[in-house]
Amino acid sequence: MIDLRFDNVxxxxxxxxxxxxxxxxxxxxxxxxxxxxxxxWALRDVNxxxxxxxxxxxxxxxxxxxxxxxxxxxxxxxxTRGEITxxxxxxxxxxxxxxFHPELTGRENIFLQGSIIGMRRREIHAKLDRIxxxxxxxxxxxxxxxxxxxxMFVRLGFSIAAHLEPEILLxxxxxxxxxxxxxxxxxxxILELSRSGMTIVFISHDLAAVERLCxxxxxxxxxxxxxxxxxxxxxxxxxxxxxxxxxxxxxxxxRIVKIKSVQFFDESGQASLQFRTGYPLRARIDxxxxxxxxxxxxxxxxxxxxxxxxxxxxxxxxxxxxxxxAGPGAIEFRCDEIGLQPGIYHxxxxxxRPDGSELTVLRRCALIHVGEGKQVHGxxxxxxxxxxxxxxxxxxxxxxxxLSGII
Amino acid sequence: MQNVSPTLAPTSVPDARSTKVxxxxxxxxxxxxxxxxxxxxxxxxxxxxxxxxxxxxYKQSVLGIAWAVLQPVSLMLIYIAIFSIVxxxxxxxxxxxVFVYAALLPWTYFSTAVSAATSSLVSxxxxxxxxxxxxxxxxxxxxxxxxxxxxxxTSVLACLMIYYKVAISFIILWVLPILLVETMFIVALSLLxxxxxxxFRDLGFAMPLIMQLWMFxxxxxxxxxxxxxxxxxxxxxxxxxGVVENFRHVVLQRMSVDVPxxxxxxxxxxxxxxxxxxxxxxxxxxxxxxx
Numbered sequence: 001m002i003d004l005r006f007d008n009v010x011x012x013x014x015x016x017x018x019x020x021x022x023x024x025x026x027x028x029x030x031x032x033x034x035x036x037x038x039x040x041w042a043l044r045d046v047n048x049x050x051x052x053x054x055x056x057x058x059x060x061x062x063x064x065x066x067x068x069x070x071x072x073x074x075x076x077x078x079x080t081r082g083e084i085t086x087x088x089x090x091x092x093x094x095x096x097x098x099x100f101h102p103e104l105t106g107r108e109n110i111f112l113q114g115s116i117i118g119m120r121r122r123e124i125h126a127k128l129d130r131i132x133x134x135x136x137x138x139x140x141x142x143x144x145x146x147x148x149x150x151x152m153f154v155r156l157g158f159s160i161a162a163h164l165e166p167e168i169l170l171x172x173x174x175x176x177x178x179x180x181x182x183x184x185x186x187x188x189x190i191l192e193l194s195r196s197g198m199t200i201v202f203i204s205h206d207l208a209a210v211e212r213l214c215x216x217x218x219x220x221x222x223x224x225x226x227x228x229x230x231x232x233x234x235x236x237x238x239x240x241x242x243x244x245x246x247x248x249x250x251x252x253x254x255r256i257v258k259i260k261s262v263q264f265f266d267e268s269g270q271a272s273l274q275f276r277t278g279y280p281l282r283a284r285i286d287x288x289x290x291x292x293x294x295x296x297x298x299x300x301x302x303x304x305x306x307x308x309x310x311x312x313x314x315x316x317x318x319x320x321x322x323x324x325x326a327g328p329g330a331i332e333f334r335c336d337e338i339g340l341q342p343g344i345y346h347x348x349x350x351x352x353r354p355d356g357s358e359l360t361v362l363r364r365c366a367l368i369h370v371g372e373g374k375q376v377h378g379x380x381x382x383x384x385x386x387x388x389x390x391x392x393x394x395x396x397x398x399x400x401x402x403l404s405g406i407i
Numbered sequence: 408m409q410n411v412s413p414t415l416a417p418t419s420v421p422d423a424r425s426t427k428v429x430x431x432x433x434x435x436x437x438x439x440x441x442x443x444x445x446x447x448x449x450x451x452x453x454x455x456x457x458x459x460x461x462x463x464x465y466k467q468s469v470l471g472i473a474w475a476v477l478q479p480v481s482l483m484l485i486y487i488a489i490f491s492i493v494x495x496x497x498x499x500x501x502x503x504x505v506f507v508y509a510a511l512l513p514w515t516y517f518s519t520a521v522s523a524a525t526s527s528l529v530s531x532x533x534x535x536x537x538x539x540x541x542x543x544x545x546x547x548x549x550x551x552x553x554x555x556x557x558x559x560x561t562s563v564l565a566c567l568m569i570y571y572k573v574a575i576s577f578i579i580l581w582v583l584p585i586l587l588v589e590t591m592f593i594v595a596l597s598l599l600x601x602x603x604x605x606x607f608r609d610l611g612f613a614m615p616l617i618m619q620l621w622m623f624x625x626x627x628x629x630x631x632x633x634x635x636x637x638x639x640x641x642x643x644x645x646x647x648x649g650v651v652e653n654f655r656h657v658v659l660q661r662m663s664v665d666v667p668x669x670x671x672x673x674x675x676x677x678x679x680x681x682x683x684x685x686x687x688x689x690x691x692x693x694x695x696x697x698x
Binding site: 013014071072074075076077078079080081082083084085086087088089092094101103104108111112115116119120121144167 | 424425426427428429430431432449451452455456459462463466534535536537538539540692693694695696
């Protein structure tokens with residue numbers, strides 16, 4: 001049973017050159033409004049199906065056509081070519097809290113949102129309490145939503161979409177917002193809906209979340225389907241498409257150190273971009289110096305998709321700074337148990353002088369995927385060991401005596 | 408987290424689901440008119456949105472509901488000052504206040520509803536680009552607000568009529584078909600203008616001017632009888648003429664309705680409504696891309 005099908009769907013956008021006609025007369029302006037503009041194909045001959053009760057993930061980099069695909073499914077716009085077949089009532093959460101009316105209260109907005117996806121007031125009434133409780137905003141439900149914090153906004157938006165029980169649910173980057181605890185709650189709710197037989201299309205940058213939630217995914221690239229299958233099979237393909245960009249800022253002075261490459265190796269010593277929480281990771285930076293530099297510090301920054309710095313590897317923590325001489329060189333960072341939680345991280349590699357002045361920086365030089373490994377709760381994994389303690393009260397007294405002896 | 412997991416009914420039987428096929432937009436009047444049926448599924452949204460519209464409008468203003476009355480009343484006072492004190496405008500034997508107010512009532516309904524509806528899609532960009540619903544709901548919800556304001560403002564007319572001891576008769580029931588024709592015309596223009604406004608913001612800027620000129624092309628401050636006979640047939644092509652003149656006649660003068668002028672208004676409104684709806688629905692398909 002197919003709930004959603006794309007048959008050779010293409011979507012063209014017209015890009016009109018408004019700037020060029022800025023100084024032109026009204027006649028030219030009119031012509032540019034009505035005449036043909038430059039074409040941009042956001043989607044080209046896209047074919048895929050979503051089976052009944054399935055959770056399909058759509059992944060792709062920015063500009064790959066993910067959001068256009070979702071807008072087409074949600075009937076917000078129409079395809080230029082092809083045909084989309086939808087079986088069932090659809091609800092989309094394209095941007096959390098997008099349809100909210102700021103002047104109205106949370107309660108009124110629930111009714112507004114519900115009726116937008118075509119629900120009757122009676123149906124919404126029946127689910128009102130669950131929506132409010134899930135969003136954890138009961139004390140504020142009768143305040144206008146413009147008074148809400150951004151967190152409350154997000155929670156209410158997700159809660160409405162997740163409780164209105166459409167037959168097909170479209171979710172776009174819903175996990176990109178909100179705090180960790182609520183994100184977790186969202187994932188649980190999506191899994192629950194999925195188990196209840198709801199058909200879900202999930203779009204995200206967060207490969208780890210897609211992997212957890214979706215049985216199958218499609219990878220979009222420049223408006224075409226570049227791959228289809230289990231998420232794990234697409235991850236590598238997705239990650240290799242991220243191209244490194246050198247520092248685009250104008251060089252302050254001639255760069256005397258150049259970072260040539262950053263490579264990663266997993267526990268077996270294989271070059272890889274896929275790692276697991278709590279398992280080893282090695283990173284190697286190859287550089288070249290045009291002249292003798294002297295002492296230098298290398299840094300490798302791990303950024304999450306939220307552009308937050310999650311951790312860094314830095315040379316010179318436990319030892320004296322490396323002395324960089326003219327010519328090529330390489331250093332290796334070794335971590336036996338990485339503490340990063342599952343997700344995608346992109347890297348900046350930097351070299352600087354011990355006083356902090358920058359020598360070079362290579363932005364977005366790599367993108368790694370951390371999968372589930374040693375699963376623990378919290379924001380990061382801390383390497384640890386444990387063993388049973390068999391001693392009794394006697395030995396602990398011994399310890400405290402020992403301690404007091406020191407004091 | 409016990410609120411998360413109460414019994415979750417499995418989604419309804421697959422076979423009972425409706426199937427929808429989305430194809431590229433083609434201009435086909437028959438299929439467009441068939442989409443009228445879709446509106447039915449969204450009546451709840453239409454009502455919710457219209458109600459909210461009224462609430463929001465009065466929620467943050469101090470005078471609240473009084474604004475519905477203030478606009479026609481202040482216009483009435485201005486016109487009394489100009490056309491009754493500064494210069495003498497014939498008012499068919501009626502006190503000028505009640506004469507002009509009875510025309511301002513349907514006129515204000517028209518001008519505020521059409522002006523607000525024109526910018527309705529543009530001012531709800533967020534909604535239009537992020538969720539789907541039949542887009543005509545947005546301009547139409549402003550027409551509902553117009554009706555609401557109209558009813559509130561009627562109270563002032565009732566007071567004026569009592570004060571000036573204007574008698575009424577059963578003829579007043581004619582206001583219903585007259586208002587129906589007016590509403591048809593308002594809906595037609597709202598659909599047309601809001602769809603145009605998405606592409607050309609110029610219309611929104613021109614709106615106050617258009618409405619001002621239009622009012623003087625409608626017998627609001629003067630009676631139809633003052634329009635020279637040779638311009639009459641051209642003048643009557645303005646659907647608001649038949650509406651406003653007849654409204655005043657049946658409410659104030661116990662004169663039976665002037666069928667020919669109302670018929671012209673009706674025919675023009677009906678034809679325009681069909682065309683506007685078709686145009687709106689055709690433009691709707693790509694509205695989210697252009698807005």
